[in-house]
Amino acid sequence: MKLSKSVLCAAAALAAVSCAKTAKIQGTVAEAPQSDVIIKLLDVNTYKVLDTVKTDASGRFSYNVEVAEGQPEFIYAFYGDTKIASLVVETGDKVAFEADTLGTYKVTGSEESLKLQEVEKNYSEFIGRVAGILSAAAEGDMTAEDMAGVNRTISKEYISYYRKAVAYVISNPKSITSVPVLFQTVDTGFPVFNQPTDAVTFRAICDSLKTVYPASKYVKALDKEAERREQALSLNIKLATQEQVNFPDIALPDVNGQKVSLSSVDSKVILLYFWTASDAAHKMFNVDTLLPLYEQYHSKGFEIYSVAIDTDKATWAASVKNQKLPWINVCDGRGTACPALALYNVTGIPTSFVICDGALTTEKIGTIEGLRAYLQKNL
Numbered sequence: 001m002k003l004s005k006s007v008l009c010a011a012a013a014l015a016a017v018s019c020a021k022t023a024k025i026q027g028t029v030a031e032a033p034q035s036d037v038i039i040k041l042l043d044v045n046t047y048k049v050l051d052t053v054k055t056d057a058s059g060r061f062s063y064n065v066e067v068a069e070g071q072p073e074f075i076y077a078f079y080g081d082t083k084i085a086s087l088v089v090e091t092g093d094k095v096a097f098e099a100d101t102l103g104t105y106k107v108t109g110s111e112e113s114l115k116l117q118e119v120e121k122n123y124s125e126f127i128g129r130v131a132g133i134l135s136a137a138a139e140g141d142m143t144a145e146d147m148a149g150v151n152r153t154i155s156k157e158y159i160s161y162y163r164k165a166v167a168y169v170i171s172n173p174k175s176i177t178s179v180p181v182l183f184q185t186v187d188t189g190f191p192v193f194n195q196p197t198d199a200v201t202f203r204a205i206c207d208s209l210k211t212v213y214p215a216s217k218y219v220k221a222l223d224k225e226a227e228r229r230e231q232a233l234s235l236n237i238k239l240a241t242q243e244q245v246n247f248p249d250i251a252l253p254d255v256n257g258q259k260v261s262l263s264s265v266d267s268k269v270i271l272l273y274f275w276t277a278s279d280a281a282h283k284m285f286n287v288d289t290l291l292p293l294y295e296q297y298h299s300k301g302f303e304i305y306s307v308a309i310d311t312d313k314a315t316w317a318a319s320v321k322n323q324k325l326p327w328i329n330v331c332d333g334r335g336t337a338c339p340a341l342a343l344y345n346v347t348g349i350p351t352s353f354v355i356c357d358g359a360l361t362t363e364k365i366g367t368i369e370g371l372r373a374y375l376q377k378n379l
Helices: 005-019 111-138 144-171 178-182 198-210 217-241 280-300 313-323 339-343 368-378
Strands: 022-029 036-043 046-054 060-066 073-079 082-089 094-099 105-108 185-187 251-253 259-261 269-275 302-308 328-330 351-356
Touching: 022 036, 022 073, 022 082, 036 060, 046 060, 073 094, 082 094, 082 105, 082 111, 105 111, 111 144, 111 178, 144 178, 144 198, 178 198, 178 217, 198 217, 217 339, 269 280, 269 368, 280 302, 280 313, 280 368, 351 368
Parallel strands: 022 094, 269 302, 302 328
Antiparallel strands: 022 060, 036 046, 036 073, 073 082, 094 105, 251 259, 269 351
C-alpha cells in the first residue's frame, strides 16, 4: 500500500515535533482566570523574560520551553511581581504545577523541581528568621550587651543553615539544584558559603555535575567560581605557611618551568617588576633601561624578579631568550588572573616594587633615575 505525499509530510512533521528539544509546562493558577503569567528563565545570575501567557477561564495554561539536551534550565512563573513557581526542566519533561497568586504551589512530573522547591523554602525561612531578629531588635533601644546578644542569635541561625546547605550539596552532588544553593547569600556581598575552605566543596560539586551536565551554563559558571575560590585558598595557605618575610612571597615558573620564589632571591636590593611581553614599549624598556642598570649593579647585590602578565607563555619565553635578559624571569600564563597581581594590588602595568634587606621599601621611587640613586646609596 502506498502512502500519499500529504500523509508522509504529516508523519514527518509529527516526528520532528516529538524529537524537538523542548519541555512542556502546564500550570494552574487559582483565582487567576484570564490572567497574564510571565515565564522567566534564569540566565546564570539574572532573570530573562521568555514569554507572557494568558490563563484560560479555569486559570490554566500550557507552555513549551526550548531546552538543549543535557542542559537543564531554571524556569520561573510570575504573577505580576510575585514568583508563583520555580521549576527545573530538561528535554522531554512534562512538568505541572498548581499555584495561588501568593506563591504557594505544588509541582508534579519533576524530581529536580521538587528539590528546588525545598531548597527555596528552606532558604526563604532562614532569611525570614534573620529578618525577624533584626526587626525585633530595631523596635527598641539596644545596649551594647543587647546588640551582642542579637549578633550571637544571628550567628547561631547562620551556622545552623550553613551546615544544612553543606549537607544538601554533599548529598546531591549530581543535582543541578546544588548550584543555586552554593551561590546563596545572607545579604548583599555576604555569601552563605564564605569560608576559604568552601573552595573544596565548590570543586567537588562542580566536578560531579560535569559528569552529568558538561555543557550546562550553570555548571560552567560554577566552574569559574570554583577556580576563583581555589586560587584564593591557595593564596591563603601560602601566606599562612610561608617563611617570615617582610613582603608577600611569590613562587612562579621561569622559562624552564622551574618555580622560583621571590623569598629565595639572596640579594640586598630586589626590583620586583610587572610587565608584559606583548607590549613593545615594555620590551624596549628591558633592553634600553633595565639591562644597563642590571649590568652596573648586579655584582654589587642588585637583582630583578620580573613577572610577566602574559597568557602566551611561548611568546614570552621567546622574548626573554631573544633579548637575553639575565635576571629572574617568571610567568604562570594566567595573564591578569595571576595571583601575584592581587597579592601586590597591581592595577596597571608596568609596575615595580623595591625590596631592600628583606623588606618592601617605603621610599617613593617613581623614576629610573630615582632607582639608580637608590641603588647608588644602598649598594
